[in-house]
Amino acid sequence: MLGDTLKNKKIVISAGASGIGWAITKVCLAKGASIYLCDNDSRAINKVKKHSLHNKRVGIAGPTGTIEKLQSSEWENTLHVNVNSHFYFNKQAIPLLKKSKSASIINISSGAGIMGFPLRSPYAASKWAVVGMTKTLAMELGKYKIRVNAICPGTIKGDRMKRVIRDKAKFTKVSAKKIENEFVSMASMNSWIYEDDIGKTCAFLISDEAERISGQIIGVDGNAIRLD
Numbered sequence: 542m543l544g545d546t547l548k549n550k551k552i553v554i555s556a557g558a559s560g561i562g563w564a565i566t567k568v569c570l571a572k573g574a575s576i577y578l579c580d581n582d583s584r585a586i587n588k589v590k591k592h593s594l595h596n597k598r599v600g601i602a603g604p605t606g607t608i609e610k611l612q613s614s615e616w617e618n619t620l621h622v623n624v625n626s627h628f629y630f631n632k633q634a635i636p637l638l639k640k641s642k643s644a645s646i647i648n649i650s651s652g653a654g655i656m657g658f659p660l661r662s663p664y665a666a667s668k669w670a671v672v673g674m675t676k677t678l679a680m681e682l683g684k685y686k687i688r689v690n691a692i693c694p695g696t697i698k699g700d701r702m703k704r705v706i707r708d709k710a711k712f713t714k715v716s717a718k719k720i721e722n723e724f725v726s727m728a729s730m731n732s733w734i735y736e737d738d739i740g741k742t743c744a745f746l747i748s749d750e751a752e753r754i755s756g757q758i759i760g761v762d763g764n765a766i767r768l769d
Contacts, residue, residue, distance in 0.1 A: 546748045548573035555579055556599035556628050558586050560699060561649065561739050566738030569747070579689030589695060599626040600649065602701055603664040605708040616663045623667035627674055639685050645747050646682075648675045648691040649739075654766040655693055655758060668693075672758055688755035690746050695762025696724045698733035702759075728763030 542666035552569055556562040566576050580586050581599070603619035604611055628650055638644035653661060654668030675691040682689055696702060706724065710717040725733060742761050745751055 545573035546750065547744060550574040550747060551577065552747060553577045553579070553634065555626070556581075558588065559655070559740050560701065561694065561697065561736050562599075564736035564740040565743045566740075568737060568744050572680060572744050572748075574744075574747070599623075599630075599659055603661060603667070604703070605660050605712050607660065608662045611663065619663035620667050620670070623664070624670045624674075627671055631674070631678065635682065635687070638682075638687050638756060642686065642748075643752065644685075644687045645751075646675075646678065646687065646689045647743050650675070650691045650693045650758065652693050652760060652762050652765045652768055654691075655760065656765065658768050660712060661705075675758065676756055683755060688746075688751070690755060690757045690759060692739060692742055692746075693758060693760045693762065694739050695728055695734040695760070695765050697739075698735055723769075727767050727769070728765045730763035732763050734761060746760055 547569055549717075550569075550573070552574050554562050554566055554576060555565050557576070557578035561584065562578075562580065566578055570576055580588075599621060599622065601622045603623070604615040619718075631646065631648075634646070634673040638646070648671050650671040651664070651668040652658075653665040654672045672691055672693075673687055679689040702724070706717050706720045709715075710720045713720070725731060728734075738761050742759065746754060746759075
């Protein structure tokens, strides 16, 4: 049931023109929110402008491999994009949010940000950093009635995961199909997570129904029991 639980809410979504960001955009629009969408992919933005709904590309997957074989530049770029983007976006948003009587920040981390992720140490490190930033901001901003939470998606079905599976298959010399089955089996529900699942969780956390929820790291992962 969609309803209008986000009516009169104004939401800024980074990396909003594709992937999880676009899924969040669509769900929040359907629930009555006004969306201010931004993305550094101009082609994706232009595509959105032509979309019938029109009235973050921030995060990256990083390289696959053991840490001793990674290039320093790959490590630095993953942390630069995945961690610094959150810093700069929050830094600019917080002074504006303090003017509101009630505001919410949702950072997107990952299951890798609470479990680790073999062969993906730059990505895991960056997502743990997002968790730490979220916890700290919730402490700092509570007195301003600004809620800060993080969502940790599980194995999202989509183009990014296809690339991750391809890279892991190449590194481990195991078939892509077997790698795909292994990823799905890491959750006790034995299923993919869909981008809309993240959108729905974001919409709830933004709504007044979640007005006492802050400082939480919320897994949307079908109960991931391992990440190997």
